[in-house]
Amino acid sequence: MRKKIYNVLLLFADSLAINVAFVLAFLLRFDSNFMNGAQSVNYFNVYVQNILTFTLIKLIVFYFFGMYNSLWKYASIEELMQIVATSFVSTAATLSYTVIMQHHLPRSIYILTFMLDIILIGGIRFSYRAARRIRNNGVGSNKNFKRVMIIGAGQAGAMVIQELKNHEELNSIPIAVIDDDDSKAGKKINGIPVLGDRYHIRKMAERKKIDEIIIAIPSSSRKEIKEIFEECSKTKCKLKMVPGIYELIDGQVSIKKIRDVDIEDILGREPVKVDLEEISGYIQNKTVVVTGGGGSIGSELSRQIATFNPKKLLILDIYENNAYDIQNELLRNYPELNLEVLIASVRDRKRIEEIFLNYKPNVVFHAAAHKHVPLMEASPQEAIKNNVFGTLNVAECADTYGVEKFVLISTDKAVNPTNVMGATKRITEMIVQSISRKSKTEFVAVRFGNVLGSNGSVIPLFRNQIAKGGPVTVTHADITRFFMTIPEAAQLVIQAGAMAKGGEIFVLDMGEPVKIIELAENLMRLSGFEPYVDIDIEITGLRPGEKLYEELLMDEEGLQETRHAKIFIGQPIFMDYKVLMTEINRLREIVMGDGEDIKDYIEHMVPTYTRTS
Numbered sequence: 001m002r003k004k005i006y007n008v009l010l011l012f013a014d015s016l017a018i019n020v021a022f023v024l025a026f027l028l029r030f031d032s033n034f035m036n037g038a039q040s041v042n043y044f045n046v047y048v049q050n051i052l053t054f055t056l057i058k059l060i061v062f063y064f065f066g067m068y069n070s071l072w073k074y075a076s077i078e079e080l081m082q083i084v085a086t087s088f089v090s091t092a093a094t095l096s097y098t099v100i101m102q103h104h105l106p107r108s109i110y111i112l113t114f115m116l117d118i119i120l121i122g123g124i125r126f127s128y129r130a131a132r133r134i135r136n137n138g139v140g141s142n143k144n145f146k147r148v149m150i151i152g153a154g155q156a157g158a159m160v161i162q163e164l165k166n167h168e169e170l171n172s173i174p175i176a177v178i179d180d181d182d183s184k185a186g187k188k189i190n191g192i193p194v195l196g197d198r199y200h201i202r203k204m205a206e207r208k209k210i211d212e213i214i215i216a217i218p219s220s221s222r223k224e225i226k227e228i229f230e231e232c233s234k235t236k237c238k239l240k241m242v243p244g245i246y247e248l249i250d251g252q253v254s255i256k257k258i259r260d261v262d263i264e265d266i267l268g269r270e271p272v273k274v275d276l277e278e279i280s281g282y283i284q285n286k287t288v289v290v291t292g293g294g295g296s297i298g299s300e301l302s303r304q305i306a307t308f309n310p311k312k313l314l315i316l317d318i319y320e321n322n323a324y325d326i327q328n329e330l331l332r333n334y335p336e337l338n339l340e341v342l343i344a345s346v347r348d349r350k351r352i353e354e355i356f357l358n359y360k361p362n363v364v365f366h367a368a369a370h371k372h373v374p375l376m377e378a379s380p381q382e383a384i385k386n387n388v389f390g391t392l393n394v395a396e397c398a399d400t401y402g403v404e405k406f407v408l409i410s411t412d413k414a415v416n417p418t419n420v421m422g423a424t425k426r427i428t429e430m431i432v433q434s435i436s437r438k439s440k441t442e443f444v445a446v447r448f449g450n451v452l453g454s455n456g457s458v459i460p461l462f463r464n465q466i467a468k469g470g471p472v473t474v475t476h477a478d479i480t481r482f483f484m485t486i487p488e489a490a491q492l493v494i495q496a497g498a499m500a501k502g503g504e505i506f507v508l509d510m511g512e513p514v515k516i517i518e519l520a521e522n523l524m525r526l527s528g529f530e531p532y533v534d535i536d537i538e539i540t541g542l543r544p545g546e547k548l549y550e551e552l553l554m555d556e557e558g559l560q561e562t563r564h565a566k567i568f569i570g571q572p573i574f575m576d577y578k579v580l581m582t583e584i585n586r587l588r589e590i591v592m593g594d595g596e597d598i599k600d601y602i603e604h605m606v607p608t609y610t611r612t613s
Contacts, residue, residue, distance in 0.1 A: 011059065017121055020120060147209055149177070156216040243259060442502040449508075
């Protein structure tokens, strides 16, 4: 109802403006005494006789050009160009009508009415925005309004300023812009001054009483974002950012796309580039199984596999809730996907054989595993049952039923392990390496470090502790870990599968190790807290089986480059399959309870394993 009233008023105002433009055009063409000249009076009478027709023609053109559909409170250069085009076409339509009807007017009248239409019709619309701007400036001093600093004086920064000015419901006003380009210093962008480079962030935030900082440099690298974050973290401002160009599909910045800076943004890791053609060659039109498909890595593998049009995607998991969640997500996002969820345990050999017999998969991604180090240290038999015997079940079925590729998800904890979980993952690597020598299936393992935000990782733990007001617990002040994002890990796993020839252990480039205590501090800052002031950090001591730092490669493995910059191959260390099976069968007897110490036998099987308890 309000919109209809607004359009009626706008229609009335346009009708008035159209005729004011004609009158002013006559005044400008014939001077103020044009009513005293015979010729000028005749021309003016033509206008008077056709006043309704002229008005109606122009209003119809205005309507078809969308002049009553635009949100003029957000009027910008695009709307100005719309007004110019509409005025030109409406004037041309009026001219065409007078020529057809032989109602001649001087050409200068048409030129003048065209220009006056732009001024008057545009003035009506832009005056609404100007009034809102004046009103907004009046309430800008309201303490409820956030004072915002924008990092980046480029196109994205300009669009952010425009969006903030247009959306008063956000209670945010742009105050200052920061940009490293010296040529922009002292200038204004959409009326907001550029006050220096990144090293002025802290000083200007204090001087201008900034509440929030928005990083608006979508083309910047992750390394640059990390450096800017380090400067912003010296302030107490809330930090947000415009997503990277690779996230902005349409290249447009809007308030809805501005998001909080996340820990992934400040790791300094660049987005992964994968060979889509190579990947689609072994997944497209193939039946693919993802074990542990409801877990953090398994679910992300499933999401990305879905984009390559598999013939059928099978998600296998023992935990029904996670499997149900990823099933609903995939069916919602990929309605054409041939998807089936199978509730099953990799420990159940009969069930696994039944699945392989019925579905005859072409590709297997084996992500099912127990991975919590302290829990597995306390229950080593469960780690062995799931990680070792479960992997053996799936691997042998893959060999028996002619699977083309088998990709094992491994971990950096398998290298010189100091815990049961890492040792069991090393045994799984030994399984796929040994079985590959006798099988037509291409068996490979992919080894990487911690994944940000995965179930049981340190990030959710820290966030939960921060939400409760702390303290945040870190096991050691010097402890470091390798990190990558879940999508990055899944993409590289799939890419490594495309490179597989059999028996390799692919090692992913994890970048530089991250100090856990610094990670905790950055998470506090991202949450708006100052470490050791608002929330304390408590050192609790290393847990059983925990290392100060992780390794990605054993000394004897060496390292070989691949055609992908972030994927390397460790030199294969093969073990005779029959010998390994003999040792695994003995391990099975121990797990079933013959009295021998499980960890002692793991130490025998994995010479690089060092017990800590």
